[in-house]
Amino acid sequence: MRLLPEPSYKKFITGELKRFDERDTGFSRGVVEGNKYTVMHENSVRNIEKLIPGKTILDHALWVAGRTVDYILRKKEMAREGAPIYNRGYRLENPDPSAMTKIIKEVALWLGADLVGVTKLNPLWIYTHWGHHNAMYTSAAEPGIPINLPEEYDRVIVMIHEMDHERLRRTPAVESETDIMYSKMGWCASSLATYIRELGFRAIPCGNELGLSIPMAIDAGLGELSRMGLLMTREFGPRVRISKVFTNLPLLPDTPVEIGIQRFCEKCSVCAEHCPSRAIMSGPRTDKAWDRSNSAGILKWPLKAMDCFNWWVANGTHCSICIRVCPWNKPNTLFHRSIRLLAERNLFTKGLVFFDELLGYGKQDKRNDYSAIQDPSVTKL
Numbered sequence: 001m002r003l004l005p006e007p008s009y010k011k012f013i014t015g016e017l018k019r020f021d022e023r024d025t026g027f028s029r030g031v032v033e034g035n036k037y038t039v040m041h042e043n044s045v046r047n048i049e050k051l052i053p054g055k056t057i058l059d060h061a062l063w064v065a066g067r068t069v070d071y072i073l074r075k076k077e078m079a080r081e082g083a084p085i086y087n088r089g090y091r092l093e094n095p096d097p098s099a100m101t102k103i104i105k106e107v108a109l110w111l112g113a114d115l116v117g118v119t120k121l122n123p124l125w126i127y128t129h130w131g132h133h134n135a136m137y138t139s140a141a142e143p144g145i146p147i148n149l150p151e152e153y154d155r156v157i158v159m160i161h162e163m164d165h166e167r168l169r170r171t172p173a174v175e176s177e178t179d180i181m182y183s184k185m186g187w188c189a190s191s192l193a194t195y196i197r198e199l200g201f202r203a204i205p206c207g208n209e210l211g212l213s214i215p216m217a218i219d220a221g222l223g224e225l226s227r228m229g230l231l232m233t234r235e236f237g238p239r240v241r242i243s244k245v246f247t248n249l250p251l252l253p254d255t256p257v258e259i260g261i262q263r264f265c266e267k268c269s270v271c272a273e274h275c276p277s278r279a280i281m282s283g284p285r286t287d288k289a290w291d292r293s294n295s296a297g298i299l300k301w302p303l304k305a306m307d308c309f310n311w312w313v314a315n316g317t318h319c320s321i322c323i324r325v326c327p328w329n330k331p332n333t334l335f336h337r338s339i340r341l342l343a344e345r346n347l348f349t350k351g352l353v354f355f356d357e358l359l360g361y362g363k364q365d366k367r368n369d370y371s372a373i374q375d376p377s378v379t380k381l
């Protein structure tokens with residue numbers, strides 16, 4: 001791993017980057033172009049009756065259980081500038097940025113984050129307007145309302161939440177790990193925001209709301225952009241979720257890093273080959289956009305967002321096949337950390353990819369199925 005003077009994506013910028021409108025994300029377009037989330041959830045319930053292995057009522061109930069805290073927190077806490085709960089009279093008088101950065105990171109880890117970084121807020125990453133997806137789930141604003149964070153919010157604390165390696169191997173069956181992570185994101189971000197507010201400073205907790213989490217995480221030194229368009233961390237590969245807290249608490253920014261993923265992805269296209277919707281590009285990067293769900297002006301592998309989402313709808317649950325098959329998706333064990341040293345240095349990349357597939361690391365795990373011990377048949381209520 002190398003520390004960089006500027007984020008690794010900077011060298012790929014070819015034109016003027018503009019703030020992104022959340023209404024153009026695949027998820028927001030899905031709300032207005034066919035109410036795709038509702039259809040996906042309807043298909044999820046239909047799968048219960050069909051007794052599809054991995055999508056039975058036992059699996060269905062688990063993902064909804066995992067999301068429970070997320071649904072509550074997004075309606076009440078996330079993407080909002082809340083008030084302190086008790087201390088409305090005092091403010092920490094002389095916050096030392098170095099000490100406070102250390103404290104905030106310790107608190108974030110204590111709350112349950114797996115990695116944490118800090119960056120100066122780049123306003124380019126804040127959405128121009130609320131989109132239908134986050135507006136629907138948070139009820140914090142109407143779609144199309146402009147987003148303008150006060151300048152005072154000049155720091156972002158970015159938290160990484162590791163998804164369980166074994167559970168994620170169930171995808172594209174219901175894997176429920178994605179869902180419980182949304183609850184953890186809400187728990188960690190809203191609790192950290194409470195801590196900051198009780199110190200007398202301002203804080204807005206967010207999951208995917210208000211801005212693009214991936215470039216903020218890269219700025220905060222937590223990883224790099226991958227071919228599949230997700231954040232690649234050194235410790236957990238792409239098997240992560242991201243939450244963030246905007247604040248005016250004085251904090252020291254972290255340094256961006258290079259972990260070797262850019263060159264690795266140039267020689268690997270396992271995610272593109274296994275993507276059932278062909279939404280991930282193989283071949284070299286482009287700075288063109290497929291449609292309004294991509295930003296032009298930066299060389300990368302833009303995702304065909306609607307193709308991906310349409311497949312989720314047909315599948316009746318979200319999909320993480322690209323994460324499952326990625327050679328960087330490994331448990332953070334001594335053995336895999338040793339192999340990672342080769343991957344980071346881009347040594348034997350093609351050989352690593354070949355043996356990864358040969359050894360079956362990315363294969364779907366169909367064993368973890370509760371219907372092996374409980375008949376999943378259903379009757380109408």
Ligand code: SF4
Nearest residue numbers: 275277308319321322
């Ligand atoms: S989530 Fe599934 S459909 Fe979407 S890009 Fe990844 S593999 Fe393809």
Ligand code: SF4
Nearest residue numbers: 226227265268271326
């Ligand atoms: S599967 Fe290969 S190309 Fe795709 S993100 Fe992972 S390392 Fe990069």
